[in-house]
Amino acid sequence: IVMTQSPLFLPVTPGEPASISCRSSQSLLHSNGYNYLDWYLQKPGQSPQLLIYLGSNRASGVPDRFSGSGSGTDFTLKISRVEAEDVGIYYCMQGRRTPPSFGQGTRLEIK
Amino acid sequence: EVQLLESGGGLVQPGGSLRLSCVASGFTFSSYAMSWVRQAPGTGLEWVLGISASGTYTYKADSDSGRFAISRDNSKNTLYLHMNSLRSEDTAVYYCAKGCSGVDCYLGNFDYWGQGALVTVSS
Numbered sequence: 001i002v003m004t005q006s007p008l009f010l011p012v013t014p015g016e017p018a019s020i021s022c023r024s025s026q027s028l029l030h031s032n033g034y035n036y037l038d039w040y041l042q043k044p045g046q047s048p049q050l051l052i053y054l055g056s057n058r059a060s061g062v063p064d065r066f067s068g069s070g071s072g073t074d075f076t077l078k079i080s081r082v083e084a085e086d087v088g089i090y091y092c093m094q095g096r097r098t099p100p101s102f103g104q105g106t107r108l109e110i111k
Numbered sequence: 112e113v114q115l116l117e118s119g120g121g122l123v124q125p126g127g128s129l130r131l132s133c134v135a136s137g138f139t140f141s142s143y144a145m146s147w148v149r150q151a152p153g154t155g156l157e158w159v160l161g162i163s164a165s166g167t168y169t170y171k172a173d174s175d176s177g178r179f180a181i182s183r184d185n186s187k188n189t190l191y192l193h194m195n196s197l198r199s200e201d202t203a204v205y206y207c208a209k210g211c212s213g214v215d216c217y218l219g220n221f222d223y224w225g226q227g228a229l230v231t232v233s234s
Contacts, residue, residue, distance in 0.1 A: 038220060102158070
């Protein structure tokens with residue numbers, strides 16, 4: 001499954017919202033009703049960290065300014081108010097089919 | 112506190128072999144699927160291999176060349192990545208990642224990652 005993110009570069013003013021789109025070449029919706037889509041953030045010099053799993057569930061400790069939505073082949077990660085600590089590269093990843101596959105990444109930068 | 116500590120990385124010549132280890136702590140290792148994910152310099156993330164909680168099932172891409180293998184020793188809380196016939200394009204940071212458990216588990220939901228082990232394949 002090919003994952004396509006947009007935009008690839010996202011400059012944002014602190015306090016402003018941000019949105020990243022992720023599209024999959026096949027549906028990620030399982031018969032159990034779950035979309036097998038995760039969002040990860042890799043901050044500079046760090047290992048990736050899980051933000052969202054199953055399309056819309058925030059991982060433990062993730063601020064509520066992060067939200068995930070979408071179903072099937074179209075997904076969105078939204079940050080309601082960007083903070084300086086949110087800089088890094090955001091990846092979507094599908095787990096519906098083996099092998100799991102990541103999007104190209106979206107680099108978020110603070111203006 | 113969950114911790115994943117990789118080791119075994121280093122410089123290896125093309126065609127050589129290497130085994131990475133990932134020692135887990137802070138959770139019931141034997142209850143969770145695990146995966147290896149790599150990141151070549153300046154590039155994105157690439158899933159490598161996965162393994163079920165018990166170790167009974169391993170997961171790979173259909174295009175997998177068979178040069179890499181994943182295993183685990185639940186008595187030692189350790190995940191392994193066995194790499195053979197290494198090529199320059201295998202140069203990357205290799206992360207072990209903790210997956211999920213339970214009925215609706217899938218190859219994802221990687222909620223903890225190690226710090227990464229750098230593998231450099233070069234003559």
